[in-house]
Amino acid sequence: MEACLEVSGDALISCDQDRLVTFMNRAAEQLTGLRSAQAVGRPVTEVLKLFDPRSGEPVADPVEALGGTARRKPRESRLRLQRMDGSARYVSATSSAVRDSASGAKGWVVAVRDEAHRLAAEEALRNSEQLYRTIVENSFDGIYILQGRHYLYVNPAFCSITGYSFAEVTRRTFDYNVFLDDEGRAFMEERFAARSENRPVPSQYGLRIRNKSGRPVDIEVSTISLEAGPEPRVLGIMRDVSARLSVERELRESESMMRSVLSSMTDTIFRFDAEGRFLFYNSPRIELIMPPSAFMGRRYDEVLPQPIAGMIRSALNDVQRGRTVEFEYSLEMHGGIMWFSARLSPVTLSGAWSGFIALIRDITERKAQEVSRERLEEQIRRSQKLESLGLLAGGMAHDFNDLLMGILGNAELAADAGEDRSLCSTYLGQIEASARRAADLCRQLMAYSGRSRAASEPLDLSDLVRSMAELLRVNIPEGVILRFDLATGLPQVLGDPVDLQQAVLNLVSNAGGEIGAGAGTGSIVVRTGSMYCDREYLRGCYVDDSLTPGIYATLEVSDTGPGMDERTSSRIFDPFFNTRLQGRGIGLAVVLGIVRAHHG
Template sequence: MSSDLLRALEGLHDLVLVLDAEGTCRHAGPNPLPSKLFRTNSDGAEGLSLSELFEPDLQDRLQSVARDTARGCSAHFSFELGEAGRFELEAVRSQSGELTVLGVRRAEPSSASSSLELAVLEQIMETGVAGIFVLDPSGTIIYANCAAAEILGLAGSDLVNQRFDSEDWTCYDLDGTETPVSEHPVMQVLESKQPVHDVRKALDTADGERKLISINGAPVLDAKGEVERLVFSVRDITREAQEVDLRERMNREMESLARLDSLSMLAGGVAHDFNNILVGMLGGAELVRELLAPDHPARAALELLEQGALRASELTHQLLAFSGKSRFVVGPRNLSALVRETSCLLEALVSKEANLLLAPADDLPLIDIDSTQVGQVIMNMVLNASQALRPGGGEISVVTRCVDVCAEDLRSAVHVGEDARPGQYVVLEVSDDGAGMPPEVAARVFDPFYSTKPEGHGLGLAAVIGVVRAHHGFVRLQTEPGVGTRFSLGFPVTTSSAPSERAAAVKAKEPFRGTVLIVDDESFVRTVARRILEHAGCRVHTAEDGAAGLATFAQHREEIDAVVLDLSMPRISGADVLAELRRLSPELPVVVTSGFADEAQFAGDPATRFL
């Protein structure tokens, strides 16, 4: 309790006792204690309980006071003390429950002034222990505690005699609009003669700080029902609001991640099934091409079929990239070199009216990436920038640089890989001076299947997220309507060395003519693979699942020279089938096929290849 408030209370009573939550006296004063009422004098009161302070005759009344104040109510009673006269005792507990104030004074004839002072005291304590203001009916501050002065950015003495709408501070609604004087909480209480509770406002203080405050206030009325005083408590809830905002943002991000995880699982499954179908289509088309004469008229139609299948294959690869399950062949690469390698494709992607500026930095550190996937990301980003330009064209820039990224940078990113850590990152920036995006579009731009373009499928940027997450990177987005957009993709710097540039001499091998076992649960894939291998001169056995594959291998073990094994199958998985094949024949060549990125688990097996 502030010394100013304590002096104000002592000015209203002959004696003030301040008790803590345990009922122990923490302050007594300012006058000596009547010996017939108290067991000790004021100098020895601190540290004593009520039962140790007061004479036994008052114990029952004091227990009633304790019960009332424990419920948050004020208490009042009067009593005779022989020749000492009649006394009044008032007790009020603070809203926090931390302090109880007992005021004792000699009973005097009732007066409007004493009733008003008691009402002011009760309202001060019941409103709270934050910033306390007492105002007269004109809106002038006649009392303010230290907390009130701190909230407003002034010294306590500077507040007294100022009006509530002083130019030293400004009150705003939460939407940023300055609060009209007529709608200020002080005016609301003054005009309605009713209290206000938890009115939230923004406040520009005298020392230039913007705060969020919660206002509670109540009128003190005289016998005629007119306002004599206004009592307000004000809490600085800036940090509390920031914490709530942070929790809400984290909850939104968690919900977004959960949706993305669900969609990625769905996308991965759908893409895998489509991939199997496309394998059959492309394999069948290749087989037909081998069977047709070079000048056969059906070749033109076959090329159209292959082009359509390849476009569908690109779409499934983007779905797999979004799901994080596409096949990655990761190695140390220079991002600037990759940008230069794709420059011709980038020029072909953008509109003829667009000006494409490439500014890859020299001497960038290496990053561990899948060159094919990140190359596709670069093309997706440039194509997206080209489509964002306004009619008449514009400028697209592709920049690479190395930056130091701190934890705050990662927190401010729109997407961050699970294992992303502060440190050095190589950043790809793709900017355009197009129309930019309003906040509601920017919030959804990475959502799968969301597109503002009639011809868009909404997978380009969603696939970017999948690739960046798989590379433990981050994505930042800066956009402003009418100005343009910048995407920044960060990839962590690697400590690996660049691969040797030595040319490896590869000797030509004789065509394979052995017996092959194909194990795949997709009949379409089995049929096409069998025909391709038979056309190449191989003998082929097929099996529709893992159990049938093991049974077929056991039956033809001596003649089977190699196995083509699908990794994703019901009943017995491809990994379990491979383990059993390795137990039976450790050196048997096995080609594992999968649309998912499972190659790493076979890296230690020289007789196994991944397709």
């Protein structure tokens, strides 16, 4: 019997009528921390130090407290046991009297069970239940338990989706049909009937319900059968997919619209990944040079002609930096040369480079039109040159004829003067004046051609204009006001002061002549300054002799005259072109030649 007591998992302690310990098994030794030899003969209260776990009060007589006396029935109590090392354990304990038929009670046996493992398991269970409750209560998905047609439980997300409170939904009189239209009711009734008859039903389905405010809500539901029978119990997880379905609808509509746009485009589109492989193409109008099976999924430099692949390779350096690059190329197709324009644009996903798009446009017809236009423009330029040469030759012939007629006439008169030296000197003076006018005319023609022999030196345009202010004033009509707006600190220019003064004088005289030909009163403003001229600006200038971009000094002459029409403005630099009765029409032509000679 003692061997059976030794192997018991419960701590067993026996004591006599005086409450002195007579036996203690191994489990009791481990629980109390006291060996059996140390415990036998000692009062049971010294071996079993028990306390009320609520009040902390010690248990004075464990045998009496646990109902082991004749006056009370044995009962199990939850207590706290203090071990010999001072540590505590939660235990459940009971006591029973040991009797014989002759003398009655001979002692008592106290059984003590260590509840540490059970309490830990209970705590773990409570924590697990709390964890799952927390997850369920805070889930974005609606979770419910349905018994037949009655909701036993719904979480807050279910209430948020449907708009009904927990109390409303779990009320026995609540009718789930308020969520559904006729089609939805028929669907759910079929599921209820199948479950009550133990027929299989799909565990997942989609449905459109209406919440309490009447707004339609698209949901997806997953169900798990918890209990079969006439009123089956089901666990359901319900997800609001209205936003997702709306996005999917918009995506389908966007894809449909994009397909319509692509099908109506005349350009060809290619989509490449980050490695340069063909991912997509759309070519409704342009015939491809090879079938799609020959290039889809392959790199561009594996299938395209090397010159075109090289252009793409060079452009990708800029495309990968977020820029759009355009270039033109030609292909021999259908026995002829076709021209195409390519526009490469980057594609980024989440801010990272993921490839590029190539937009290809057939520009063969445009190229042909450009060639035709260039030929026509060349013909026009040649015609204009011939016209200018004719005008120049006619003007020179007219002016030199006048001068030569004067020289010849004066020469004849001088010959007829005989011994009259005074009269002969007068005629020779007029011959010399005509020759000087002819030389001046030649000098101006040389200036127009840009071949005048200039003596260059560093100049400040503002100082140059300021030094000739009085000369300018006497060369404009009376009543015309001349104003100066001269900048300081201009960059110096290398030029011939005489030629540059001639250019300024010609500009101001021309402006004064325009005002004099009009109202007779007005103003002229001579303005100097500086500006940075880039290649694009220089390309649009009247004189573009491959000028270098940089800072240029500027001189501007503006007037309040009537202006000129487009036809006149296109010919203002033609030599001997004149719109006024006075003048030879060579002033602005000389300005152009001087500016060209100074690389302006």
